[in-house]
Amino acid sequence: MDSLGDTIRKLREDKELPLRTVAAFLDIDQAILSKIERGQRKPTREQVVKLAEYFKVKENDLLVAWLSDKLVYEVEDEDMALKALQLAEEKVKYMAKNKGK
């Protein structure tokens, strides 16, 4: 089960690119990209979009991984994590069904 950071690192290493290069494209210091890849920092939505473009992967796949990482971060060290996620799921489904109302 890869985190988004793992995925990004693999994409970068497959192309044998240094942090410096990809970080320059994202317009951030390489230190941040290093931390992102190792899960010490969360990328912004914009950075994820840019990464998808850069590595030519589906934007949505990366965004789903990014969002789910944020959710996990939000519930971690809460023992009711699962219940909260499931309830949130119900709420989202409910809202989708009654969208706009």
Added chain:
Amino acid sequence: MDSLGDTIRKLREDKELPLRTVAAFLDIDQAILSKIERGQRKPTREQVVKLAEYFKVKENDLLVAWLSDKLVYEVEDEDMALKALQLAEEKVKYMAKNKGK
């Protein structure tokens, strides 16, 4: 499908208490409690715990509602909301299974 705000408002109105009173117990301005009840502000974890104590309801029930509200807030206006929630769920389950490793 009640939000946490709805629940709190009902609890307060059942006891016919003004915002002022409950807000004083929480040690915040009544304006904030008003916004919390109507979903314009998110309460802090500590406030939720205090509310559970104040209204004599299960702390965990309120916390699950609070956490799930935060999750919904996090994914709202993302069309991959459901997918992200489901993936997050898998990750949490995976982490629980391999906890500590």
Added chain:
DNA sequence: TATAAATTTGACAAATTATGTCAAAATACA
């Protein structure tokens, strides 16, 4: 080994978001 490239670390700064106060406006109702 040595030295150059790449990565990681941690202290700090800047920007953003969260949380709160306050007073005035709006609403409910005796």
Added chain:
DNA sequence: TGTATTTTGACATAATTTGTCAAATTTATA
């Protein structure tokens, strides 16, 4: 009406996020 309650919005403060920078560490290779 007048009084209590609630809501609104401008603003201040606190906390968190996002970033830079330089030094330390690790990795690769001449």
